[in-house]
Amino acid sequence: MAEETILAVRDLHVEFQTNDGMVNAVKGIDLDVRRGETVAIVGESGSGKSQTTMAIMGLLASNGRARGSATYRGQELVGLPERQLNRIRGKKITMIFQEPMTSLDPLYRIGRQIAEPLRYHARMSGKAARARVIELLDLVGIPNPAERVDAYPHELSGGQRQRVMIAMALANDPDMLIADEPTTALDVTIQAQILALLADLQKKLGMAIVFITHDLGIVKRFADRVYVMRSGEVVETGDTQKLFDAPEHPYTQMLLAAEPTGRKDAVPSDAPILLEGRDVEVVFSTGGSWFGKANGEIRAVDGISVALRAGQTIGIVGESGSGKSTLGRALLRLMPGDGTFRFEGMDISHADKRAMRPLRKRLQLVFQDPFGSLSPRMTVGQVVTEGLKVHEPSLKAKERDRRAIEVLEEVGLDPSMRNRYPHEFSGGQRQRIAIARAMILKPQVVVLDEPTSALDRSVQKQIVDLLRDLQKAHGLSYLFISHDLAVVRAMADYIIVMRRGQIVEEGPTETIFDNPAQPYTQALMAAAIDGTPFRRTDIEN
Amino acid sequence: MTDIPVPDSDISNIAGRSLWQDAWLRLRRNRAAVVSAMVLVALALAGIFGPMLSQHPYDRIYPQYVRAPASLEAYPRADDIVPAFERAVTRTRVEAGEIEVDGQTVRVPISSDEPIDPRITRYIDRSDLFFNARIEALSADELSGELVASVNRVKFYFGTDANGRDVMARTFIGIRISLAIGLLASMMALVLGVTYGALAGYLGGRVDNVMMRVVDILYSLPFIFFVILLVVFFGRSFVLIFIAIGMTEWLDMARIVRGQTLTIKRQEYVEAAQAMGVSSWGILRRHVIPNTLGPVIVFVTLLVPKAILLESLLSFLGLGVQEPLTSLGMLISDGAANMRGAPWLLIFPAATLTAILFALNFLGDGLRDALDPKDR
DSSP states (O other): OOOOEEEEEEEEEEEEEETTEEEEEEEEEEEEEETTOEEEEEOOTTSSHHHHHHHHHTOOOTTEEEEEEEEETTEEOTTOOHHHHHHHBTTTEEEEOSOTTTSSOTTSOHHHHHHHHHHHHSOOOHHHHHHHHHHHHHHTTOSSHHHHTTOOGGGSOHHHHHHHHHHHHHTTOOSEEEEESTTTTSOHHHHHHHHHHHHHHHHHHOOEEEEEESOHHHHHHHOSEEEEEETTEEEEEEEHHHHHHSOOSHHHHHHHTTSOOOOOOOOOTTSOEEEEEEEEEEEEEEOOOSSSOOOEEEEEEEEEEEEEETTOEEEEEOOTTSSHHHHHHHHTTSSOOEEEEEETTEEOTTOOHHHHHHHHTTEEEEOSOTTTSSOTTSOHHHHHHHHHHHHOTTOOHHHHHHHHHHHHHHTTOOGGGTBSOGGGSOHHHHHHHHHHHHHTTOOSEEEEESTTTTSOHHHHHHHHHHHHHHHHHHTOEEEEEESOHHHHHHHOSEEEEEETTEEEEEEEHHHHHHSOOSHHHHHHHHHHHTOOOOOHHHHHO | OOOOOOOSTTTTOOBOOOHHHHHHHHHHHOHHHHHHHHHHHHHHHHHHHHHHHSSSOTTOOOGGGTTOOOOSSEESOHHHHHHHHHHHHHHHTSEEOOOEEETTEEEEEEEOSSOOOGGGHHHHHTSSSEEEEEEESOOTTSSEEEEEEEEOOEEOTTOBOTTSOBHHHHHHHHHHHHHHHHHHHHHHHHHHHHHHHHHHHHHOHHHHHHHHHHHHHHHHSOHHHHHHHHHHHHOSOHHHHHHHHHHHHHHHHHHHHHHHHHHHTTSHHHHHHHHTTOOHHHHIIIIIHHHHHHHHHHHHHHHHHHHHHHHHHHHHHTOSOOTTSOOHHHHHHHHHHTTTTOTHHHHHHHHHHHHHHHHHHHHHHHHHHHHOGGGO
16 A cells, blocks of 8 residues: 555644643644555544544534644645635545434525535536436435435434435545544444445545444454554554554553453343233324324334343434333333333232322433433432432431442442532543442333443443442342443343334344344344344335 | 542542533633623622612702703802802802802901901802801901801703603613513513423423413513413513513423423433332432523523513613612613713613613523633
């Protein structure tokens, strides 16, 4: 690979002026991209990997400033006036973002949005641009491009929107494509398709790809060279193969070893059933108005039976929209659903809010988003002790405080932080707070709704370890909802695979992973573990 | 992150910085907002203490100074005092020297061929202008001395109105009334709107539908018609005005809070509280309402000027505050009528109202920026 270097970054610094003084997001990094190669920038959130590319593209937030040099084919980009920069960005260097849902303007047809860079940079006529757009949509694998060109973004699925974003980025035959976590918001199966598409396009068009990600699995399959970033610095760089085989820097080694490991043994089959739902159905009606009846319905959960035994962890896996979260909430009676529900043998199918209140103490829920699940206007202490106020109202303030200290220590947080507010904590710490909030009530059943998917790999591992320790110490039963198969494998002893509100397959973890019987499960495993893109047609039958 | 040593001694002493404190820090750096806040405080103090400290009660009529223009000079002017005093002194039939006006006193050296009768001071006291006339420095032979009289000289910095009342005192009382109505009406709108909106949004479904349709119906009532109805039933009073304004303004507030509540109730922290078994009231009070307050506070700062303007409108139409009590709106409508002949009647109240409105709007703007978490 002795291709010419098209992008050379030397000693790049990015600083942000904030209320608490200067924050150095990027501290002098060097980076080279050669023609036609794929470079991955890997790092956890806050490592400065996105800010590096933002600085190159001149897209820093208004309080940010870049120093150093970034040259594209000899042209200095840092500090270039907007007009000249626009001749390069959007034409020679283009970018796709993480969130396909919000990167497209919902008010315009996709054809018009893709045509915009064409008409601006290449000065194409409307007709020529439209023809090119259809060609591009075909290139990125959108079926019926001639019709889809007039679709609005909301008419497309997440994967299709990301394809549209890619088409937009490709419109002017760029030299270099910067992909900022392009697959993080997508399901594993879609993720594999998008990655395959990018690899395919690169082969066809010969552009360089800078791939920003925190997912080492993607890097391994996809990149030629890797830069590992940590707190604004490049700690290690090298060819993918070499780096994965013999990582030198301890941080890289830690990242590579961060895949959750360990297995959970199955519980004895005579363990008492704690929480049980039989033939659970949750139906949402759509439409309907003040006067009219609802005109449609969505069966989010369609006749599922689950029995959670004491000490057991059931993993529920499935793509987004498969109804797994709805099932978890229905089992906790937080959502109206039909079927028979039992908790410790007691029928709670018809229990109302008031009847459920005493049981809530023993049935807890931990959410996916550690940013959304803590009220921003309450201190950590208030968040954690709120449950005590409800269930043990006789406790004195001092006693509550003592319990809060105890539980915060148990989840590995400094209890002296309990007068702080959630926004002062990192994602992993917040998830610990959320877990502490559930644990302070000493529950028996905890529904964990994607508790690790918003976290970095290394933090994920810590949270998984914490959850396992808590389970051991208190004999908890978990219902573990996740789309991340690696984590589920480490946590659960029994797995339910869901799709469109129904169970596709269920069984002990080992069986499901080693011998998946259903084609859907097989496809899911393949996509998650070695990244084989799978075709829709495989699953349809 | 895992192994943070815990010093037992100061386990409860690390205080965090709440979003409010963050917002406060940001607000303090916004110069326009800080200046506005200071202007508001100064005007509020003027409204509270101004009428107490003022030389004139706001309803005192000075028949002799009708439509006196604003000036730093005291009334009556020295040019008016001297001839009047001269006329009075002539009646005493003594020889008078040069008349001298010094603040609140007028003095003139007098001399006579006969001993001066002290009763001549009555001639002076008989005049409207002078009182407490006396003879000082009477010589031993009682042939010469100094005639001294007090004169009540008053200053009208903002001038006087068509009835001869001090415009400054009236502006102060106008600030007091207008700010009070603005604040009280906004408070009423705040309490009613936040409670109603949060309840409607949180309960959702049919309850929400019914509650919001009630709001829609109230929206369709014309405001003036509503006020006239109230006035007809309850008579004109100060309390009625802010009730009338509060009763109409809470509708906007209810809609804003309902919208906020709809998004907040889908937040996971609300669901977490539900999963914990917290009652609906507890969720509303601890989770929903505190999180709606950002936009609500901004709206309130914009509501206060709106209420002040509405009160001005009512007063202009004669449905508002009653004479001799006044408000900025009434003063302005008064001033507008006399704009040609007595511009000071319009200028001072209008400038005050403008300052208040500007300051409130700037402050509202500053608050919105400060409370926007994206700007962190």
